[in-house]
Amino acid sequence: MDLPIIKYSKSEYIETDTGNKVSRKSVICGSQNIILGGKTILQTGSVIRGDLRRTGPGQAVVVSVGRYCFLSQGCVIRPPCKTYKGAFSYYPMKIGDHVTIGEGSIVQAASIGSFVSIGKNCVIGKFAIIKECSRIEDNTVIPANAVVPSFTIYSGSPGRLVDELPESIQEIFEARTKDRYAKFVPSTDV
Template structure:
């Protein structure tokens, strides 16, 4: 785990906030006023976060919140889940916990993602999915809408299904990885 190489980025291509968030200028952040980043979160190039989608009626903004030490990979798409109820089309909030790593190319429409969660590359996380703490979603997994992934479990496949229980040390391992990745994500010398 501590053999992670330093990941260099071009300083001018990232905006760094007071709370240590690093957001690529090549990412699309729509409705930034409705997106909350907890701090020390990295939003990679060509990621798309849709905070501009609204509930029915004016002033009903939908909030997407990400906790601390979240890593959003290149080309990820994050948008709030939606459904039609009694003829009204509504979006609903998306809450993502601390120490969540979302792999490159994944599409996420979950309602809730807990703390210490790893989502692999090229995954589809269906609308209103709930992923509990310390879970892992393998690369190329498709979770259908309304799936509930229990804590400390690995899901894989298409459709995604339970594969095995994860060790009790998952929380420490994921937390160590996200902190190490953040600390090794350094501007290249110019």
């Protein structure tokens, strides 16, 4: 399926030296604790919570996002948290390369591997691990601490294995995310 060209207002997006395109209407809290790998797009209304981190001295990377990732409108990325030995704490989240997170999805995973597609209105529970080369269908709820294996499709509430992906999915996801980035272009209107 060929992706359409998405035109955006150049005044609405900030483009970084590494090619990240960040909407001025996205919410980035604690930017010093967030790493964007490059050529990542944060659409209007997307939220990344880098301010939710362990207390104490020094800086810590709270959210790490890989290259060619696409965070759709209204999605929320926040690090997982839990109480351990009487102390409430947040833990870092790592998102791999070539990951797409759909509109309205809420993600609190411990890690998301590379070449992953998360659909619209999904909930990824605390400390879930989404392995590389997997797909989460729209409106799916992945429970806390769940592990989604590689080359699988999960759907439902709670999310269950519904199908498997071919071994060529890595190339398909990579081509799709690079194509999406290439077709996310500034509008020529003045």
